[in-house]
Amino acid sequence: MQLSRRRTDVRAVEQRPRHGWKKTTWIWIFLLPTVVLYGLYTIYPIIASYWYSLVEWNGFDSDQKFVGLSNYKEVFADPLFWNSFKVTLLFMLLVVPARVLLTLLLAMVLNSPKLPLIGVLRSAFFIPVVTTTAIIGVVMRFVLDPSTGPINSVLMKFGFSGVDFLGGQHLALPTAAVLYIWKFFGVTMIYWLAALQTIPYELYEAARIDGAGTWQLFRYITLPMLKPFLIIITVLTVEETFHNFDLMYTLTAGGPYFHTEIVEIYIYRWAFAAPIPQLGHASAAAVIFGLLVAIVGAIQLWGVYAGRRLRGEQR
Amino acid sequence: MPGMTRRSLLGASVLAAVGAATGCSSSSSTSNTSSGATGTLDWWDHFSSFKHLNDDWAKKQSGPLKTNVAHTYYDASKATQALQLAHQANKMPDVYSNVVGLPLPALVSGKWVHEVTIPADIKAKLPKDAFNEGITQLDGKLYGFPMFSLRQSSTLVWANKDHWSKAGLDPNNIPKDYGAFKDALGKLKSAGIQPLTLAIGADGGRIRDQVDDMAQAAGFPGYQGLQFTTGEYAYHHDAYVTVIEFLKSLNDDKLIMPGSNNFGVVDARTRYASGAVGTFIDGVWCAGGSKALAPPIVDKLASGQILVPTAGTNPWCYRGRPSSGYFVSADSKNPDAAGQLIASFMTEDYQKGMIEAMDQPPLNLDLVASSNAVDAYKKGIEFCKSNVFLMPQAIVRNPAQARVDALRKPVTPHVGNIVQGYLAGSIKDLKAELKKLSDATSADREQALSKAKAAGAKVSEADYVFTDWKPGQDYGAAK
Structure with missing residues (x-):
């Protein structure tokens, strides 16, 4: 059966009108700028960083001395690299469950046709997403200022002492996590809204006629129907939390004492903030971090595949 | 003519990318866009x-x-x-x-x-x-x-005249020693004024410079952990411990403005220039920097010397050429x-x-x-x-040391990071952390010396030893 389908495909290609090349050429010409820019600004830097990770180079000299794997050895031996690795993973663990589950609850509320001002509410939750992350970081530093910020002013008015949200060793990371969740709440909410809208309304109606309550609707219809999306959304959110340089750098710059130094800030510190930049060391750290992201990417692919399979089963 | 395939598109893309990269590359020395050529x-x-x-x-x-x-x-x-x-x-x-x-x-x-x-x-x-x-x-x-004098400091005390007067303090007579200074900050606090801010946050670079200066004034016979007479790194010297413990005591007594642990230089200076805090430890350039941020502060500026642990101690500091x-x-x-x-x-x-x-x-x-x-x-x-002197430098004695300097790598956590960590409570054993820093910095110099020697530079650890250095005078002035 497969063989006959292939034959049909071949015939279809042979029967394609000869002027078709004009159509496809235009498509490719319009794609060309994207491909060129993607190559220059994404593919080329990735390849270059692999080379830089094997050389000793300060970015100022023209000399790049090949040192083999010695940069990798130094990175692996640096406790602050592992600290940044730990902070990155901890941040992910703080952010992902809250972001995925809370946005699901919110999306279910915002998906209700009976709720008034749905459009306004959806927009309100999405506004932080379109605001520049670095601006949010700078503004939030003022909002959370322990002596002059509005939050602490209110706390002090009620007799509490000021809280150093971003300067305290135990508070800085959770504070950054809460801000990150708020900033990107809208993205995950949109994913869930899209997923919720794939569930046929007739199912709910039928269940209600059969006497199902709110919890039963959620337990036996919503949740099973959302399972494939849960995998994809979770994996996407995990991947997103690894790229948090702008917010974290503007909020804390990795402090106090490296308690919020995620891997991206570690790389930046070695590449640009050192008196004599160490691009080799920074690139080695970036390659190792890239491998972590690649592993998550592979899981992401698996998630998409698993999600499709689950949806297939449900049909 | 066949239609364009994905393969041919990628080929064309690579060619275009190479073309663009060549256009941006360093070989175009005759570029007309160069500044000089356009007048x-x-x-x-x-x-x-x-x-x-x-x-x-x-x-x-x-x-x-x-x-x-x-x-x-x-x-x-x-x-x-x-x-x-x-x-x-x-x-x-x-x-x-x-x-x-x-x-x-x-x-x-x-x-x-x-x-x-x-x-x-x-x-x-x-x-x-x-x-x-x-x-x-x-x-x-x-x-x-050089454009600027070596006789400058990152670590003077800057006071807001209005706040100090309100607290019953004389802004023209700012205390010089730790004890009297702490008492003055206590009076500011009692008057409802935020007593002091420092730029401890960001990369910790400014507080590192300031602790280095204060350690010299507290008796450390060297610069940035390097002792002049022995050529050895000794961040764990008592002078460093004294300075950092003093800062810790100010922090524990809530005399440092909350948030200072996260402030960069501009954050802290903005608080001072806007009148949100009574005192700020900053460089001699604080006057100009504050004026640029908030011009009305100019009439309220008062300055004092670098702090010393006990009254009567010479506040001597040393800087390179x-x-x-x-x-x-x-x-x-x-x-x-x-x-x-x-x-x-x-x-x-x-x-x-x-x-x-x-x-x-x-x-x-x-x-x-x-x-x-x-x-x-x-x-x-x-x-x-009167109080900042020329220090001895290995690079002046042996210019080949510049090759060693070029091979040095950043050592982290540095003194500024350690202060940040100690004040935040992340570091419990200060002296042990400073000793680790001394060892790591020595190891880094050793690797740079070895590489420079291997590349043919005639350098040695002896270049860093200045047994004839005397405190309170420019190095070489007596010769």
Whole structure:
């Protein structure tokens, strides 16, 4: 059966009108700028960083001395690299469950046709997403200022002492996590809204006629129907939390004492903030971090595949 | 003609990318967009207090230099990156301030700098010790000259006169020792004023410099952990421990403004300039920097000396020979005009403007007393004039040490990070952490020395040992 389908495909290609090349050429010409820019600004830097990770180079000299794997050895031996690795993973663990589950609850509320001002509410939750992350970081530093910020002013008015949200060793990371969740709440909410809208309304109606309550609707219809999306959304959110340089750098710059130094800030510190930049060391750290992201990417692919399979089963 | 396939698209993309990359590559030395070729002399720097002065100076110099002088200010934290990118793209400005951070030999070999010729009348205005092999010149060729005096400090006490008076304190008589200073901060707190802020946050770079200065004033016989007489690193010296424990006690007693652990320099200075805090520890340039942020602060400025542990201790500090303030780019199409622009910074008009901007002090400190600068600035300069001395330097003894400097790597956590961690409670055993820093810094110097020796440099650890160093005087002055 497969063989006959292939034959049909071949015939279809042979029967394609000869002027078709004009159509496809235009498509490719319009794609060309994207491909060129993607190559220059994404593919080329990735390849270059692999080379830089094997050389000793300060970015100022023209000399790049090949040192083999010695940069990798130094990175692996640096406790602050592992600290940044730990902070990155901890941040992910703080952010992902809250972001995925809370946005699901919110999306279910915002998906209700009976709720008034749905459009306004959806927009309100999405506004932080379109605001520049670095601006949010700078503004939030003022909002959370322990002596002059509005939050602490209110706390002090009620007799509490000021809280150093971003300067305290135990508070800085959770504070950054809460801000990150708020900033990107809208993205995950949109994913869930899209997923919720794939569930046929007739199912709910039928269940209600059969006497199902709110919890039963959620337990036996919503949740099973959302399972494939849960995998994809979770994996996407995990991947997103690894790229948090702008917010974290503007909020804390990795402090106090490296308690919020995620891997991206570690790389930046070695590449640009050192008196004599160490691009080799920074690139080695970036390659190792890239491998972590690649592993998550592979899981992401698996998630998409698993999600499709689950949806297939449900049909 | 067959339709375009994905494979041919990728091929075309690679060709286009190569074409674009070639266009951006460093081989296009005859580019017409280069600053010199278009008749513009580009001048970049990172001096925020001099921004207006330099904008005006660029306009003034366009006539005499017969070219359009274009001045661009870059924030200090961005300037290095901007130059890094400009160098790789062959778009270097003709004149730029010295923020690259590499020793002179590395700048020369990396084709960053051009030799300069200074007119005789300007050269006569510069002190003889402004020219040093390995710092401002190499193999007899001059690459620049210092703009600022070595007699300056990052660690003076700056008070807000109104707040100090309100607390019953005399802002013209700021305490000099730890105990009296802490008492004064306590009085500010009792008067409902935030007593003190410091720039402890960001990368910890400023507090690192300040702890180094305070350790010298507390008796550390060296600079940045390196002891002059032994040539060994000793961050775990009692002087460092005393200074950091003092800062910790201020923090524990809530005399440091909450949030200071996360403040960069501008964050902390903004609090001081806006009147949100009574006291700020900052460099001599605090006057100019604060004025730029909030002009009304100028009338409220008062300054005091670097703090010492006990009354009567000499507040002596030591600094190295200043390096060039500006360089002419190796790619400059008009190096003569660029050299003349740099030389113009030594004219009376420019020097006067520099002093009035109240940033780093000029080479000739005597000009400050008769200037229009505020009294607090003049007082700070007077203090530095009498208490900051020239220190011995391995690079001056042996210019080949510049090759070692170029091979040094950052050691983290540095003193600034350790202060941040100790104040936040992340570090429990301060002395052990400082000892680790001493060991790590020694190991880094060792690796740099080994690599430099292997590359043929005649250097040794003995270059760092100055057994004839005496406290309270310029090194070499007695010879």
